[in-house]
Amino acid sequence: xxxxxxxxxxxxxxxxxxxxxxxxxxxxxxxxxxxxxxxxxxxxxxxxxxxxxxxxxxxxxxxxxxxxxxxxxxxxxxxxxxxxxxxxxxxxxxxxxxxxxxxxxxxxxxxxxxxxxxxxxxxxxxxxxxxxxxxxxxxxxxxxxxxxxxxxxxxxxxxxxxxxxxxxxxxxxxxxxxxxxxxxxxxxxxxxxxxxxxxxxxxxxxxxxxxxxxxxxxxxxxxxxxxxxxxxxxxxxxxxxxxxxxxxxxxxxxxxxxxxxxxxxxxxxxxxxxxxxxxxxxxxxxxxxxxxxxxxxxxxxxxxxxxxxxxxxxxxxxxxxxxxxxxxxxxxxxxxxxxxxxxxxxxxxxxxxxxxxxxxxxxxxxxxxxxxxxxxxxxxxxxxxxxxxxxxxxxxxxxxxxxxxxxxxxxxxxxxxxxxxxxxxxxxxxxxxxxxxxxxxxxxxxxxxxxxxxxxxxxxxxxxxxxxxxxxxxxxxxxxxxxxxxxxxxxxxxxxxxxxxxxxxxxxxxxxxxxxxxxxxxxxxxxxxxxxxxxxxxxxxxxxxxxxxxxxxxxxxxxxxxxxxxxxxxxxxxxxxxxxxxxxxxxxxxxxxxxxxxxxxxxxxxxxxxxxxxxxxxxxxxxxxxxxxxxxxxxxxxxxxxxxxxxxxxxxxxxxxxxxxxxxxxxxxxxxxxxxxxxxxxxxxxxxxxxxxxxxxxxxxxxxxxxxxxxxxxxxxxxxxxxxxxxxxxxxxxxxxxxxxxxxxxxxxxxxxxxxxxxxxxxxxxxxxxxxxxxxxxxxxxxxxxxxxxxxxxxxxxxxxxxxxxxxxxxxxxxxxxxxxxxxxxxxxxxxxxxxxxxxxxxxxxxxxxxxxxxxxxxxxxxxxxxxxxxxxxxxxxxxxxxxxxxxxxxxxxxxxxxxxxxxxxxxxxxxxxxxxxx
Numbered sequence: 001x002x003x004x005x006x007x008x009x010x011x012x013x014x015x016x017x018x019x020x021x022x023x024x025x026x027x028x029x030x031x032x033x034x035x036x037x038x039x040x041x042x043x044x045x046x047x048x049x050x051x052x053x054x055x056x057x058x059x060x061x062x063x064x065x066x067x068x069x070x071x072x073x074x075x076x077x078x079x080x081x082x083x084x085x086x087x088x089x090x091x092x093x094x095x096x097x098x099x100x101x102x103x104x105x106x107x108x109x110x111x112x113x114x115x116x117x118x119x120x121x122x123x124x125x126x127x128x129x130x131x132x133x134x135x136x137x138x139x140x141x142x143x144x145x146x147x148x149x150x151x152x153x154x155x156x157x158x159x160x161x162x163x164x165x166x167x168x169x170x171x172x173x174x175x176x177x178x179x180x181x182x183x184x185x186x187x188x189x190x191x192x193x194x195x196x197x198x199x200x201x202x203x204x205x206x207x208x209x210x211x212x213x214x215x216x217x218x219x220x221x222x223x224x225x226x227x228x229x230x231x232x233x234x235x236x237x238x239x240x241x242x243x244x245x246x247x248x249x250x251x252x253x254x255x256x257x258x259x260x261x262x263x264x265x266x267x268x269x270x271x272x273x274x275x276x277x278x279x280x281x282x283x284x285x286x287x288x289x290x291x292x293x294x295x296x297x298x299x300x301x302x303x304x305x306x307x308x309x310x311x312x313x314x315x316x317x318x319x320x321x322x323x324x325x326x327x328x329x330x331x332x333x334x335x336x337x338x339x340x341x342x343x344x345x346x347x348x349x350x351x352x353x354x355x356x357x358x359x360x361x362x363x364x365x366x367x368x369x370x371x372x373x374x375x376x377x378x379x380x381x382x383x384x385x386x387x388x389x390x391x392x393x394x395x396x397x398x399x400x401x402x403x404x405x406x407x408x409x410x411x412x413x414x415x416x417x418x419x420x421x422x423x424x425x426x427x428x429x430x431x432x433x434x435x436x437x438x439x440x441x442x443x444x445x446x447x448x449x450x451x452x453x454x455x456x457x458x459x460x461x462x463x464x465x466x467x468x469x470x471x472x473x474x475x476x477x478x479x480x481x482x483x484x485x486x487x488x489x490x491x492x493x494x495x496x497x498x499x500x501x502x503x504x505x506x507x508x509x510x511x512x513x514x515x516x517x518x519x520x521x522x523x524x525x526x527x528x529x530x531x532x533x534x535x536x537x538x539x540x541x542x543x544x545x546x547x548x549x550x551x552x553x554x555x556x557x558x559x560x561x562x563x564x565x566x567x568x569x570x571x572x573x574x575x576x577x578x579x580x581x582x583x584x585x586x587x588x589x590x591x592x593x594x595x596x597x598x599x600x601x602x603x604x605x606x607x608x609x610x611x612x613x614x615x616x617x618x619x620x621x622x623x624x625x626x627x628x629x630x631x632x633x634x635x636x637x638x639x640x641x642x643x644x645x646x647x648x649x650x651x652x653x654x655x656x657x658x659x660x661x662x663x664x665x666x667x668x669x670x671x672x673x674x675x676x677x678x679x680x681x682x683x684x685x686x687x688x689x690x691x692x693x694x695x696x697x698x699x700x701x702x703x704x705x706x707x708x709x710x711x712x713x714x715x716x717x718x719x720x721x722x723x724x725x726x727x728x729x730x731x732x733x734x735x736x737x738x739x740x741x742x743x744x745x746x747x748x749x750x751x752x753x754x755x756x757x758x759x760x761x762x763x764x765x766x767x768x769x770x771x772x773x774x775x776x777x778x779x780x781x782x783x784x785x786x787x788x789x790x791x792x793x794x795x796x797x798x799x800x801x802x803x804x805x806x807x808x809x810x811x812x813x814x815x816x817x818x819x820x821x822x823x824x825x826x827x828x829x830x831x832x833x834x835x836x837x838x839x840x841x842x843x844x845x846x847x848x849x850x851x852x853x854x855x856x857x858x859x860x861x862x863x864x865x866x867x868x869x870x871x872x873x874x875x876x877x878x879x880x881x882x883x884x885x886x887x888x889x890x891x892x893x894x895x896x897x898x899x900x901x902x903x904x905x906x907x908x909x910x911x912x913x914x915x916x917x918x919x
Contacts, residue, residue: 039058039059039080039081039083039086040058040079040258041055041058041059041077041078041079041080041081041086041258042058042077042078042258043055043058043078043090044076044426044430044432045073045074045075045426046073046074046430046483047072047073047074048073048074048091048094048096050074051073051077051090052074052090052111055077055086055087056109059107059109061109062107062108062109063108063109063111064109064110064111072094072095072113073094074094075089075091075092075093076426077090078257078355078426079257079258079261079263079265079350080258080261080262080263081263081264082263083100083107083109084100085263085264087100087109091111094114096111096112096113096114097111097112098110098111099112135229136150136715137715139717140701140715140717140766141701141703142701143592143594143646143647143648143659143701144234144235144237144646144659144697144699145171145234145235145697145699146231146232146233146234147169147172147231147232147234147765148229148230148232149165149169149230151227151228151229151259153165154224154227155884155914155916156872156874156884156886157836157870157886158224158274158914159888160276160907160910161177161178161181162177162181162182162183162223162224163177163183164888165224165227165230167819167838168776168778168819168836169232170763170779170780170818170819171188171234171780172187172232172234173185173813173817173898173899174897175191175192175810175811175899175901176211176217176899176901177899177900178409178412178897178900178904178906179412179444179446179447179901179902180209180217180414180442180446180469181221181414181416181442181444182209182217182219182221183198183221183222184217184218184219185198185248186247186813186899187232187247187248188234188235188247188723188759188780188813189723189757189782189811189812189813190246190247190693190723190725190759190811191218191247191811191899192217192218192807192811193208193218193667193670193673193729194206194218194244194245194670195245195246195247195667195691196245196247196248196250197241197242197244197249197250198220198250198252199241199249199250199251199252200220200252200473200475201252201436201473201477202475202477202493202495203473203475203495203496203497203523203525204220204495204497204525205220205221205499205523206218206219207219207220207469207499207521208672210503210677210678211448211449211901211902212448212449213450213857213858213859214449214450214810214858214859214861214901214902215731215810215858215901216672216679216807217901219469221442221469221499222252222254222438222440223361223363223416223440225342225344225346225359225361226254226255226344226346226359226361226418227252227253227254227255228253228254228255228256228259229252229253230250230251230252230253231249231250231251232248232251233245233248233249233251234247234721235247235248235661235695235721236642236663236664236665236693236695237249237644238545238580238582238596239529239547239580240491240493240528240547240548240549240578240580241493241527241549242598243549243551243576243578243598243600244600244665244667245667246665246693246725247693254359254420254438255346255422256348256355256357256424257348257350257356257357257424259346260347260348260357261348261350262879262880266349266350266351267349267350268348268918268919269345269346269347269918269919270344270346270916270917270919271343271344271345271346271918271919272344272914272915272916272917273341273342273344273915274341274342274343274912274913274914275340275341275913275914276338276340276365276910276911276912277334277336277337277340277910277912278332278333278368278369278908278909278910278911279339279365279368279369279412279907279910280339280366280367280368280413281339281366282364282366282413283366283367283413283445283463283466284366284367284408284413284463285463286445286463286464287462287463288328288329288462288463289460289462290326290329290403290408290409290410290460290461290462290463291325291326291377291401291402291403291407291410291452291460291461292324292325292377292378292402292403292404293324293402293459293460293461294324294379294395294396294397295317295321296459301394302394303393303394304319304393304395305318305320305390305393306390306391306393307390308390309389309390310389313389313390314390320393324395325404329407329408330406330407332369332406332408332908335887335909335910335911336911338911338912338913340363340364340365340366341363341364342361342362342365343361343362343363344360344361346358346359346360346420347359353425353426353427354425354426355422355424355425355426356422357421357422357423357424358420358422359418359419359420360417360418360419360420361416361417361418362417362418363414363415363416364414364415365412365413365415366413367408367410367412367463368408368409368412368907368908369406369407369408369409369908370403370404370407370409370894370905370906370908371406371889371892371893371894371895371907371908371909372406372892372894372908372909373405373891373892373893373894374400374405374864374866374894375399375864375894376399376401376404376407376905377398377399377401377402377403377404378398378399379395379396379397379398380395380397380398381395383396400863400864400903400905401452401896401905402461402903403905405894406908409905410445410447410462410463411445411446411463411464411904412904413444413466414442414444415443416441416442416443417440417441417442418438418440418441419438419439420436420437421436421437422434422435422437423435423436429480430480430481430482430483431480432479432480433476433477434475434476434477434478435475435476436473436474437473437474437475438471438475439471439473440470440471440473442468442469443467443468444468444469445463445464445466446464446467446902447464447904448464448902449861449901449902449903450857451902452903464504465504466504467501467502467503467504468502469499469500469501470500471497471499471500472497473495473496474495475493476495477491477492477493478493479491479492486532486534486535487532487534488530489531489533490528490529490530491527491529491547492526492527492528492529493525493526494525494526495523495525495526496522496525497522497523498520498521499519499520499521500518501519501521502518502519502560503516503517503518503519504560516560516561517560518557519555519557519558519569519570520555520556521555522553522554522555523551523554524551524552524553525551525552526548526550526551527547527548527549528547528548528549529546529547530546531543531544531545532544532545539587540585540586540587540588542584542585542586543584543585544582544583545580545581545584545596546579546580546581546582547579547580548577548578548579549577549578550575550576550577551574551575551577552573552575552576553575553576553671554572554573555570555571555572555672555675557569557570557677569677570606570608570672570675570677571606571608571675572604572607572608572671572675573604573605573607573671574602574603574605574674575602575603576668577600577601578598578599578600578601579598579599580597580598581596581597582594582595582596582597582644583595583596590649590650590652591647591648591650592647592648592649593645593646593647594646594647594648595643595644595646596643597641597642597644598641598642598643598644598665599641600639600642600666600668600690601638601639602636602637602638602639602690603636604636604669604671604674604675605634605635606674606675606676606682607675608634608675608676608682609631609632609633610631610632610633610634610676610682611631611632611681612629612684612739613629614629615628615629617629619632619684619739632684634674634675634676634682636669636688638668638688638689638690640666640690641666642665642666642692643662643664644661644662644663644664645662646659646660646662646663647660647661648660655703656700656701656702657701657702658698658699658700659698659700659701660697660698661696661697661698661699662695662696663693663694663697664694664695665692665693665695666690666691666692667690667691667693667729668690669688669690669729670729673688673729673751674688679731679749680731680749680750680751681740681748682751683748685738685739686738686739686750688751688752688753689727690727691725691727691728691729692725692726693724693725693726694723694724694725694726695722695723695724696721696722696723697719697721697722698720699718699719700716700719701716701717702714702716702717703715703716708770709770709771711770711771712768712769712770712771713767713768713770714766714767715766715768716765717765718762718764719762719763720761720762721760721761721762721763722758722760723758723759724756724758725756725757726756727753727754727755728754728756728757728787728808729751729753729754730751730752730754730806730807730808731750731751731752731805731806731807732750732752732754732791732803732805732806733749733750733791733792733855734748734749735791735792736792737792749805754788754803754806755789755790755798756786756787756788757786757787757788757808758784758785758786758788759782759784759785759813760783760784760785761780761781761782761784762780762781762783763778763779763780763781764777764778764779765777765779766778771825772824772825772826773822773823773824773825774823774824774825775820775823776819776820777819777820777821778818778819779816779818779819780813780817780818781815781816782813782814782815782816785800785813785815786798787799787800787801787802787803787806787808787812789806791803793855795850796852799852800812801845801846801852802860803852804852804853804854804855804856804858805855805856805857805858806858807858809858809859809861810858810860810861810899810901813899814841814842814844814865814898815841816841817838817839817841818838818839819837820836820837820839821835821836821837822834822835822836823835823872829876830875830876830877831873831874831875831876832872832873833873834871834873835869835870835871836869836870837867837868837869838868838869838870839866839867840866840868840898841865842862842863842865843861843862843863843898845862846860861900861902863895863897864895864896866893866895866896868888868889868893868895868906869891870887870888870890871886871887871888871890872887873885873886880917880918880919881916882915883914883915884912884914884916885911885913885914886910886912886914887911888909888910888911888912889906889907889908889909889910890909891909892908893908
C-alpha cells in the first residue's frame with residue numbers, strides 16, 4: 001500500500017528520510033546502470049513529497065530527502081528519461097538540489113530542498129517504504145498465478161501467426177493459431193465463450209466462428225505492433241472487468257506516448273518494418289489443390305493394379321498414379337528469401353496536459369510452407385493382394401496430416417490493416433481521461449477441418465475463398481486518484497466494439513453447399529470501481545475495493561447463400577450485470593488477507609424461436625389447433641454469487657512469499673450458447689445454467705537480487721492448482737429421454753450443462769539474470785484431467801479426452817508443455833543473442849475401442865509431441881536504430897500446433913529481419 005501523508009501531517013518545515021528499495025530487473029531483462037539508462041516515468045503534478053515517493057518507486061532508487069517540502073510542488077513527468085534528466089524536470093523551479101551516488105550497484109539520491117527558518121524545523125524518524133515493481137516482477141509478487149508479456153518479448157518473438165507472442169507462457173496456449181489472425185486463448189484447459197476474456201484497452205470484442213466438424217473458435221483481433229504490454233491472470237479475479245472469467249483474464253494495452261517518445265522530447269516517431277520468409281508472398285488462387293490424394297472412387301477406398309500380365313489391365317482408373325501430390329506446391333523458396341512483409345508507423349505528441357498517439361500497422365503474408373523433418377504425410381502401399389493376373393494395391397495416407405514435408409499450405413494467407421488514435425488527458429485535481437479508437441481490417445483464408453479430417457482419400461484439399469473481418473473498438477477510461485484522499489481511487493470505463501465478419505465457404509466451386517453468412521456483433525460495456533485505503537496504526541492496514549459492471553450484446557446475421565433449414569446464423573441479445581466487493585487486511589506487514597464476493601445476473605433472448613418437430617412430444621404446444629407445434633420463445637435469466645479468498649505471508653525481507661487461494665466464479669451462458677444456429681438447435685427441455693468454477697491454489701514466489709553475484713537476479717514462481725468447473729457448458733447429442741433423442745425425430749445437437757470438467761496440475765516459471773547471460777523458463781504439468789457427463793450410450797461417465805459432439809474435445813491441453821530461453825548480451829557491440837526451446841506433450845488420445853466421441857462427426861484432433869527451437873538476435877546500432885533477426889523453427893520441424901482444429905502443419909524454418917527507427 002503506498003504511503004500517503006494526510007493534510008494534517010504536512011508540517012510547513014520538516015526533516016525526514018525516505019528509503020525505497022525496488023526489485024526492477026525482470027527475468028531476461030537487461031542489467032544496466034540506471035544512472036545512464038532511460039527509465040519510464042508516469043508522475044502527475046503532485047506535492048513534492050508524494051512526487052518524490054513515486055519517482056523513487058519508478059526509478060528503483062534509494063532516496064534521502066533533507067529539508068522542507070510541504071510548500072513545494074513537483075512538475076509532471078511522463079516519458080523516458082535518464083535518472084539525472086528526470087530529476088531535473090521533476091524539480092525544475094522548486095529550488096531543490098540533488099546528488100546521485102552509487103550504493104552497492106544501486107543509485108542513491110540525496111535531495112536538498114531550499115533553506116528554511118530554523119524555528120520551523122521538525123525532525124522526524126526515518127520512514128521506510130517498499131516501492132513498486134516492474135510489470136514483469138509484479139507477476140512474481142502476485143499471490144496467485146499471473147504473467148506479463150512486455151513489448152520486448154512481443155518484438156523478440158513475433159512469430160508467423162498473431163498467437164505466437166503467447167508461446168512460452170506457462171499454462172497458456174492458443175487454439176486454432178494458424179487460421180484467421182484471431183486469438184483464442186486457452187488457460188489451464190479453459191477456453192472460448194468468455195471463459196478467458198481478451199481485453200483491448202478494457203474492451204471485449206470476442207466473436208465465435210463455426211469450424212464445422214471440429215467445433216467452434218472464439219476470436220479476438222489486434223496487430224502486435226500496436227500492443228504496449230499484456231497482463232495475464234490465471235483463474236478468477238475480483239475486478240470490474242473480470243466478470244465471467246472462469247479461466248483467466250488477458251488484458252492488452254495499446255501503445256502509449258511513453259512507448260514512442262524518446263528521453264527529453266515532446267514528440268516521437270517510431271517506424272518499424274519486417275521482411276518475412278518461408279511463404280509464397282501472395283495468396284494462391286482459390287481452388288488450387290494441395291496435400292496427398294489417393295483418388296476419387298465414389299466414396300469407396302481406392303484400389304489400383306500393378307504387375308499386370310496384360311498392360312490393358314493396369315490402364316485407365318486402375319493405373320497406379322506416378323505422383324500422389326501436387327508438384328506446384330513443392331516450390332519452397334530458400335530460407336533467406338523474404339516474400340512477405342509487415343510495417344508500422346507510430347506518432348506521439350506530448351502537450352502540457354495531453355498525450356496524443358496515432359499509429360498504423362499493415363501486414364501481408366502469403367501461404368507458408370511446412371517443415372521438412374517430422375511426421376509428414378506419405379502414401380503407404382504395403383496393403384497388397386496378389387491375383388493370377390495382377391496385384392491389387394490399396395493406398396493409405398499416413399502421417400500427422402495430409403500435407404507433405406516442405407509443402408505450401410493452403411488457407412494460411414493473411415492480410416491486415418490497423419489504425420489507432422489515442423488521447424490521454426491529465427486533468428486538474430489528479431484526474432486522468434483516456435480516449436482511444438482502434439480499427440482492425442483483415443482478409444484471410446482458412447481451411448475447414450472437414451476437408452482434411454473426413455475426406456482424406458476421396459478429395460484434394462484446396463485453397464479456399466477469402467473471408468474477412470472488420471472490428472471497431474471505442475474506449476474511454478477515467479481515473480481520479482487524489483494523493484491527499486486515500487479513500488478515493490476511482491476508475492470508470494465505457495466502451496463499445498463492433499465486429500463485422502464474412503465467413504465464406506471453404507469451397508471455391510461449390511459455395512451453395514455451405515451456409516455462408518455475414519455476422520455483425522455489437523457490444524457495449526461499462527465498469528465502475530473504487531479503492532479505499534484505511535490506516536489503523538496498531539490494528540494494521542485495510543483496503544476496500546468495490547465496483548459495478550455491465551455488458552450489453554447484440555448479434556445479427558445475414559445469409560449469403562440459401563439456407564434450406566433456416567439454421568444458419570444467430571440473432572439475439574444478451575445483458576449481464578455484476579457487482580463485487582473485496583476487503584484486504586494486513587494485520588502485520590508480512591501477512592495479507594484478501595476476501596471478496598461477486599454477484600452476477602444475466603438475461604438473454606434468442607430472436608429465433610424454439611422448434612418442436614414431433615406433435616406427440618410433451619413439449620409441443622398447439623395453440624391454434626393446426627396439428628403442428630407452435631414456436632416457443634427462447635429466453636433465459638440467471639443469477640448467482642461467488643467468493644474469492646487469498647492469504648499470503650512474506651517472512652522477513654528474504655523476497656519469499658507463500659500464498660493460498662480459493663476462488664469461485666460464475667460464467668453465465670454466452671450469447672452464442674443461448675441462441676440457435678447451424679451448429680446446434682436450442683432444446684425446449686434443456687435449460688442452461690451458469691458454469692460454476694472452484695479453483696484451489698497454493699504457491700511460492702521468490703525474488704532475490706544479489707543471490708550469487710553482486711547484481712544477479714533470480715525470479716521463481718511455483719504453484720499447485722486444482723480447477724473444478726461444475727455444470728460446464730458445451731454441445732452434446734440429445735439423450736434418449738430428451739427432445740430429439742428419438743432417432744425417428746429430426747436429428748439435432750444440444751447445448752447443455754454437463755456434470756463437470758477438472759484440470760489439476762503444477763506450474764513453474766521464472767528466470768535468472770547474471771548480466772551477460774540470462775535465462776527464462778516455464779513448465780505446466782497436469783496430473784489429472786477429467787471430463788464427466790451423464791448421458792445416453794456412454795460406457796464411462798468420466799474420461800480425459802471428450803464427449804460425443806462436444807466442443808471441449810479439442811480444448812483439452814496436453815499433459816505437459818514448457819519452454820526454455822538461453823541468452824547472452826555483448827556490450828560491444830550492443831548485441832543480444834539467444835535461443836528459445838518450446839516443448840509440447842501429446843494430446844490425450846481417444847481409445848481404439850469404446851470411444852465416447854465416436855457417435856458424432858466431431859472427432860478428437862490429435863497432435864504429436866514436438867520440440868521447436870527459435871533463434872533471436874538484436875543489435876542496437878545507435879540510440880535510434882535497432883536491427884532484429886529471428887530464425888523461427890531453425891531445425892525445420894514438421895509439427896501440428898497443440899489445440900489446432902484442422903490438422904494444419906505449423907510453419908517450417910522461417911527467417912525474419914526487422915528494422916526499428918525511433919525519432
